[in-house]
Amino acid sequence: MSLLDKISPFERKDLLIAWLVLGVAFTLGINGGFALLTDYQNITVEGLLITFLVSLIAVGLSFVLHELAHKFTAMRFGYWAEFRKSTQMLIIAVVVAAITGIVFAAPGATLINTAGREMTKKENGLISIAGPLTNLVLIIPFIIIMIIGFMMSPSTGIVLFTLPGFLFYLGLIGFQVNAMLAFFNMLPVGPLDGKKIMKWNPVVFGVVIAVSLVLLYLALVPTVILSLFV
Template identity: 45%
Template sequence: MSERMYGPEPMHIPADYGKIRFSKEELRHILFSVVVLTIAFTLAFSGIIYGDRHIIGLSTAEYFLYYLAVSCVAVFSGFLLHELAHKFVAQKNGAWAEFRSYPMGLAIALFFSVMGFLFAAPGAVYIQGMISKKQNGHISIAGPLTNLVFGSIFIALSMAIVDNILLSYGCYLVGSINLLLAVFNLLPVPPLDGYKVLKWNLPVYIVVMAAAVAMAAGIYLGWWW
């Protein structure tokens, strides 16, 4: 998710216009969010309270390490790359853009994870600068598109891997998380990305949202697993 922190400033083109850069503060926020989200995903995936370890025939330690590995990939592709896509596109368009975590949102993620649910608002990329409606649309759609692409790739991998059930199922979980995040972030409700994409270009919004919904629907209809 991306948010505008301030209104447009007077036009000023810095010497490092379009360069990708991180501040130390931003890196701390990213690391904190990734660690907390990975813990939350691991707890939710493994079903720390209601889990059925016998289903995949692993010991307790193997079971936990398996879901820890899956969670790392899910957080990296579903959360981190989503936010970095917003950041990189914004900075390529000359805007200031940095990620900031939501401590309360991360606390909520941990709370729900121990009950086997995933619900999180880990933070957002804040943007400041002179950007047009079209540029803002590009920045906003970059995150959900990243989720849609990685979701499709991991679902395809899960279907292609037929001789390793653990690897196939791990890819399915990562793909499912990415696809569900794509649909959620494309909802036309402020401050979600879908609201800004819809304001920018209705046909683009319809096409991307339809693709995300179709892929995500396959999760519930059993097409992908």
């Protein structure tokens, strides 16, 4: 049985819906929310389509692989696990992005059924850390794509409607999305991954959240990395 066969049709539908809605939310967030209304003259259909495409690619890889990492790690321990979307949180994500330009990405969760078996702290911690670690690993190819786009761009600057511009934009957004997802999920509050990881191993929690914070800073200030290639 392949990995895809372990994803039920119902789960695939929920992942697809969450993926598309988050793509819309990130498109609104990247364009500044109300800027679509207040500064609509400077926003083109082509620009929105490229932003939506980039958001789909970045969010698709970042979000879907994050949730599947939780799922397959849980299954390695013999548990049933499936992602379930939260319609309410998806609506909130779009509304908040439209109003504030900030994306609150909590589209649902991977539900785990232990079938009556008590899950250990280590199992819970490893299942939880699989998601943020996946995002941290995904940062590497997105940084490479961003740098390639930057190096291919002419000395006059980066132009979005070109291959170098698209690669740079895709790499940058992918870098930022994965850094945000990793750090946000590492916060030790509520149902987030960080709380479970900290209960399992505070040292591992401290290292991963510190790395996530540094990478989030670099993602929001990418000139720090790009200055090495000038």
